[in-house]
Amino acid sequence: MAETNEHGHKWTMIVDLDKCNGCNACVVACHAENNVPIASEEEVIRGRGNHWIRIERYWEGEYPDVQARFIPVFCQQCGSAPCEPVCPTYASYHSTEQNLNVQVYNRCVGTRYCGNNCPYKVRFFNWWTPEWDSPLNEQLNPDVTVRSAGVMEKCTFCIQRIRRAENDATADGRELRDGDVQPACAQACPSRALVFGDLYDPESQVSERLPAERQFKLLENLGTEPAVYYLKGEDTHVGE
Amino acid sequence: MLESRAEVRPYWEKPIPEDEEHAHQLEHFREEDLLLDAIPPSESSAIILNSMKSTGLGFWMAAGFTGALVALLMGTWGLQIFSGLGITGLNRSVMWGPYIANLVFFIGIGHAGTFISAALRLMHMDFRRPISRAAETVTLFGLAAAGLFPLIHVGRVWKIFYMFPIPDERRLWPNFRSPLLWDATAITTYILGSTLFMYAGLLPDLAMARDHTTGWRHQLYKALALGWRGSLGEWLRLEKLANILSYVIIPVMFSVHTIVAYDFAMAVQPGWHSTIFGPFFIAGALFSGVAAVIMVLIILRKTMRLGYFLREQHFNSLGIFLMLLSIIWGYFYFNEWIVTWYGNLSAEQAILNMLTGQLSPLFYLMLVCNVAIPLGGLWSRRVRTSMPAMFVICLAVQIGMYLERILIVPGFLSRNELPFNWVNYTPHLPEILITLGTFGLLSFLYILWTRIIPIVPLWEVHEGQAFQSTRRVGRGLFTTHTDMH
Ligand code: SF4
Ligand code: SF4
Numbered sequence: 001m002a003e004t005n006e007h008g009h010k011w012t013m014i015v016d017l018d019k020c021n022g023c024n025a026c027v028v029a030c031h032a033e034n035n036v037p038i039a040s041e042e043e044v045i046r047g048r049g050n051h052w053i054r055i056e057r058y059w060e061g062e063y064p065d066v067q068a069r070f071i072p073v074f075c076q077q078c079g080s081a082p083c084e085p086v087c088p089t090y091a092s093y094h095s096t097e098q099n100l101n102v103q104v105y106n107r108c109v110g111t112r113y114c115g116n117n118c119p120y121k122v123r124f125f126n127w128w129t130p131e132w133d134s135p136l137n138e139q140l141n142p143d144v145t146v147r148s149a150g151v152m153e154k155c156t157f158c159i160q161r162i163r164r165a166e167n168d169a170t171a172d173g174r175e176l177r178d179g180d181v182q183p184a185c186a187q188a189c190p191s192r193a194l195v196f197g198d199l200y201d202p203e204s205q206v207s208e209r210l211p212a213e214r215q216f217k218l219l220e221n222l223g224t225e226p227a228v229y230y231l232k233g234e235d236t237h238v239g240e
Numbered sequence: 241m242l243e244s245r246a247e248v249r250p251y252w253e254k255p256i257p258e259d260e261e262h263a264h265q266l267e268h269f270r271e272e273d274l275l276l277d278a279i280p281p282s283e284s285s286a287i288i289l290n291s292m293k294s295t296g297l298g299f300w301m302a303a304g305f306t307g308a309l310v311a312l313l314m315g316t317w318g319l320q321i322f323s324g325l326g327i328t329g330l331n332r333s334v335m336w337g338p339y340i341a342n343l344v345f346f347i348g349i350g351h352a353g354t355f356i357s358a359a360l361r362l363m364h365m366d367f368r369r370p371i372s373r374a375a376e377t378v379t380l381f382g383l384a385a386a387g388l389f390p391l392i393h394v395g396r397v398w399k400i401f402y403m404f405p406i407p408d409e410r411r412l413w414p415n416f417r418s419p420l421l422w423d424a425t426a427i428t429t430y431i432l433g434s435t436l437f438m439y440a441g442l443l444p445d446l447a448m449a450r451d452h453t454t455g456w457r458h459q460l461y462k463a464l465a466l467g468w469r470g471s472l473g474e475w476l477r478l479e480k481l482a483n484i485l486s487y488v489i490i491p492v493m494f495s496v497h498t499i500v501a502y503d504f505a506m507a508v509q510p511g512w513h514s515t516i517f518g519p520f521f522i523a524g525a526l527f528s529g530v531a532a533v534i535m536v537l538i539i540l541r542k543t544m545r546l547g548y549f550l551r552e553q554h555f556n557s558l559g560i561f562l563m564l565l566s567i568i569w570g571y572f573y574f575n576e577w578i579v580t581w582y583g584n585l586s587a588e589q590a591i592l593n594m595l596t597g598q599l600s601p602l603f604y605l606m607l608v609c610n611v612a613i614p615l616g617g618l619w620s621r622r623v624r625t626s627m628p629a630m631f632v633i634c635l636a637v638q639i640g641m642y643l644e645r646i647l648i649v650p651g652f653l654s655r656n657e658l659p660f661n662w663v664n665y666t667p668h669l670p671e672i673l674i675t676l677g678t679f680g681l682l683s684f685l686y687i688l689w690t691r692i693i694p695i696v697p698l699w700e701v702h703e704g705q706a707f708q709s710t711r712r713v714g715r716g717l718f719t720t721h722t723d724m725h
Binding site: 043046047048049050054056057058073082085086087088089090107108109110111112113115116117119120121124125126127128129148149150151152218219222 | 323324325326329330331332333334335336390393394395396397399400402403412414415417418419420421424503506507508509653656657658659660661663664
């Protein structure tokens with residue numbers, strides 16, 4: 001389902017719910033890659049858990065016929081993003097070239113309007129100045145800003161990796177190839193539930209797999225035009 | 241020539257009818273109606289000037305207590321800036337809490353001042369004459385208190401100037417698509433407009449105070465009165481300015497709370513995204529605003545001995561108005577929820593379920609405070625003219641309207657589209673202290689203000705008295721009104 005392409009990219013993620021087993025490897029990888037602050041147990045109980053990608057677990061049915069459903073949820077990089085127009089300072093804005101929703105940390109004053117208006121609730125506020133317990137504080141990713149207290153943050157599709165791949169390609173004098181860019185979550189997923197690529201590139205994996213019979217978008221009825229495609233899972237009976 | 245001039249009596253010397261029955265009726269009228277009960281201007285000025293100088297123990301205690309609350313507000317805010325918004329009870333779903341509810345609430349109580357002095361002025365409602373300035377003062381300080389909350393609420397207040405349209409070398413402008421910017425624009429316009437409106441109306445009274453005081457007060461009023469002498473030309477110009485400003489400020493007032501409502505209505509958050517929010521918020525704003533004005537008037541009348549100016553008739557009229565607003569508010573609320581309930585969309589249903597479940601104590605308390613108590617009491621004239629009863633009813637309205645804002649802001653936010661993100665909210669101590677401190681700030685400024693500025697617009701009262709009279713028709717005595725225009 002490659003879309004026409006003049007210039008730029010349409011970065012897209014496919015999440016195959018049939019393959020996700022809820023192992024949370026993607027969550028850990030994301031924390032490591034993006035310097036995502038780690039909320040204490042107490043903070044998580046207060047509803048301040050901070051994960052750019054999270055695994056929403058839903059139970060279906062009554063015991064003993066129970067099904068667990070795992071849905072990895074992260075910023076859907078909406079084509080028509082509700083978080084953008086409400087930001088008074090353009091800290092949340094749209095990169096037309098990358099077709100991504102971008103968060104400019106040092107422009108953010110922290111009104112948190114974007115967070116209210118994101119129906120997926122994937123935007124996180126830094127309630128405190130982030131701290132990492134030793135030795136985690138020694139392994140922050142130098143390619144990614146450490147955000148201060150008082151600003152919003154969220155999944156970027158690992159834009160630092162996209163940028164690096166683009167620069168490498170330009171240095172080599174070639175076009176970006178499918179597979180050059182892998183966000184940390186997709187790279188870490190052991191069951192290959194997450195597939196990432198450029199929908200403008202007709203050869204890419206995402207273009208080849210879409211449209212799929214099982215595809216749907218999360219809260220599509222709201223008209224946010226997400227760039228994340230979910231593939232419906234078959235029944236996976238726990239305990240069978 | 242001289243003789244005919246002598247026949248013109250000053251307006252405060254109304255002839256006493258010879259007929260005993262009529263004299264009795266007139267006596268009754270004078271008791272009821274301030275505008276018929278004219279006394280020499282020097283005496284009424286003296287009442288006001290004395291009340292401004294009355295700084296007894298009660299005054300200092302009130303000022304000290306509210307001043308301590310202001311210190312609490314500033315201290316807690318300082319702590320919050322230093323340690324981060326983590327000290328509040330907000331969480332990743334409920335990103336707006338009491339700070340935004342306070343913003344809406346304090347802007348709301350600022351609506352009554354403009355309505356009472358501008359709209360009632362244009363409608364020639366004479367009962368507003370002695371109360372308009374007290375109401376405008378509620379507006380002024382309500383807006384000042386509300387203006388703090390965008391600052392208290394944001395994560396990085398030291399970067400707040402990113403929201404102002406300041407030219408910079410990167411040509412970065414604030415985002416005028418954001419309702420927050422519309423909000424900032426509307427509120428700034430409203431503050432400027434209502435301050436100007438208030439100041440214009442203050443000039444003759446400042447001049448009066450200037451002419452009757454000595455020392456620092458004299459110097460202050462001399463500077464503030466801008467050389468007002470009371471010539472015919474000045475009066476005509478003041479009249480014209482007040483009329484123009486009244487027409488200008490009313491649409492601004494309506495726009496302000498509509499836009500505050502847009503902060504919510506423009507969002508995709510279930511429960512917020514509602515077309516009725518603009519008028520609904522205006523009704524609520526006037527409702528809590530009028531109740532606030534009544535409470536202030538009761539306190540002023542009692543503590544500053546303004547019984548001559550603030551009479552039962554004023555509380556009666558305001559009480560009827562408050563009852564009307566309670567009905568309007570209830571009508572909007574019913575509309576809002578019956579449509580949502582019937583529509584039966586899952587996310588909105590989750591909010592409705594919460595109202596009758598987890599939040600039901602607040603929800604029912606709100607309905608009791610906003611509908612049952614006002615409608616149950618205000619239909620009776622006895623209640624409307626009894627100060628303690630009115631005070632209790634107005635206090636109930638304040639509580640009810642505050643709860644309404646709390647339900648809408650952190651209440652609704654705790655339910656959203658994906659049930660995984662449902663998080664309940666409980667306020668933490670800093671939010672409570674800051675909220676209390678803001679009520680303290682409003683009262684503190686108000687208390688100081690009443691000792692510096694004539695809180696009753698004397699010239700408006702005098703003007704009204706000059707144009708109000710009685711006339712005999714047959715056996716009865718009736719009040720008549722000469723329209724100045
Ligand atoms: S998912 Fe939320 S944060 Fe991401 S673009 Fe859409 S509205 Fe914005
Ligand atoms: S790493 Fe893959 S399988 Fe594991 S939770 Fe994430 S998406 Fe699911």
